[in-house]
């Protein structure tokens with residue numbers, strides 16, 4: 001019971017950190033991609049990283065005090081509004097915190113206390129960050145996909161989830177599979193159907209769950225992606241042939257295959 005409580009609390013804290021990463025990392029990546037001598041046009045301070053400047057209200061720029069930054073609880077106590085100007089704070093923040101805590105709890109249920117469970121929780125956190133950033137920016141930052149890849153190989157160093165050889169082949173096969181799809185799509189349509197981030201993400205998932213799981217994982221991701229895209233198109237939210245992020249579907253399928261109970 002102690003383990004479950006601790007992991008839930010850890011998940012809430014991780015969710016709070018993820019909120020910060022999801023909002024700040026794309027800004028940092030976009031600045032890195034811009035030519036070296038350009039002044040950032042994003043309206044944010046010149047010195048901008050994961051820690052600076054401190055979190056503040058987007059309207060009144062009031063710095064958020066630590067007691068107003070407690071995951072989930074602060075949002076509920078403040079009824080989703082800034083303490084000073086009463087502007088609405090996006091429901092995305094508590095949602096990410098809750099989702100992260102629930103995913104972490106799921107890992108805690110499925111795995112005994114120990115390093116293995118913590119690494120799987122970390123895997124879930126990276127997947128949540130990737131899914132949210134791709135959803136909003138159509139971007140899968142290298143620092144997240146490659147970290148996930150190395151962590152997957154590390155987690156399988158002793159063959160804890162799958163044998164190391166399966167993990168290494170999984171990483172290569174994952175990358176190659178989507179690279180192949182990309183090339184075929186490009187050949188027939190002249191358009192890029194996937195981004196390089198998608199290849200790296202599937203490589204990372206292959207490192208976690210081994211090459212044997214890749215066909216089923218890719219099938220699940222494709223089905224969930226198609227269902228979601230169909231829903232958005234029916235709702236008139238996207239146009240035909242409009243670019244559509246595949247990362248969230250891959251992340252969801254990856255989470256299901258790697259961290260869900262009964263698989264490990």
Ligand SMILES: [Zn+2]
Nearest residue numbers: 057060082085
């Ligand atoms: Zn405010």
